[in-house]
Amino acid sequence: xxxxxxxxxLLVFTVLSLxxxxxxxxxxxxxxxxxxxxxxxxxxxxxxxxxALIVYAIATITWILxxxxxxxxxxxxxxxxxxVIVPVASIFILRETVTPIQWAGFFLICAGVGLAGMSQLAK
Numbered sequence: 001x002x003x004x005x006x007x008x009x010l011l012v013f014t015v016l017s018l019x020x021x022x023x024x025x026x027x028x029x030x031x032x033x034x035x036x037x038x039x040x041x042x043x044x045x046x047x048x049x050x051x052a053l054i055v056y057a058i059a060t061i062t063w064i065l066x067x068x069x070x071x072x073x074x075x076x077x078x079x080x081x082x083x084v085i086v087p088v089a090s091i092f093i094l095r096e097t098v099t100p101i102q103w104a105g106f107f108l109i110c111a112g113v114g115l116a117g118m119s120q121l122a123k
Contacts, residue, residue: 011066017059019085024052077116
């Protein structure tokens with residue numbers, strides 16, 4: 001049971017890290033003043049972009065650790081939760097709006113992940 005919790009805990013951490021990285025990428029993109037090299041070296045941009053890249057690097061490392069002990073077919077399904085977490089977080093952090101159709105899609109994603117998770121527990 002402890003192994004199950006640690007494996008899935010690391011997977012949840014990975015998904016949350018991926019979501020945080022996406023939010024940071026969006027914030028960094030808002031600070032970009034153009035498309036030239038100098039824009040990408042601007043301190044105002046880099047102060048958000050560097051942490052975003054670090055978060056993504058950590059997520060990549062934890063993803064590899066997850067894959068060490070969990071089948072890809074199990075783990076990858078849970079990454080779909082990032083498609084729910086990012087837009088919901090963007091409502092609160094970035095003040096973006098989400099349509100009712102998107103909410104329905106989020107529900108379907110969560111239902112799919114739940115079904116996939118239940119099938120793994122039944123094994």
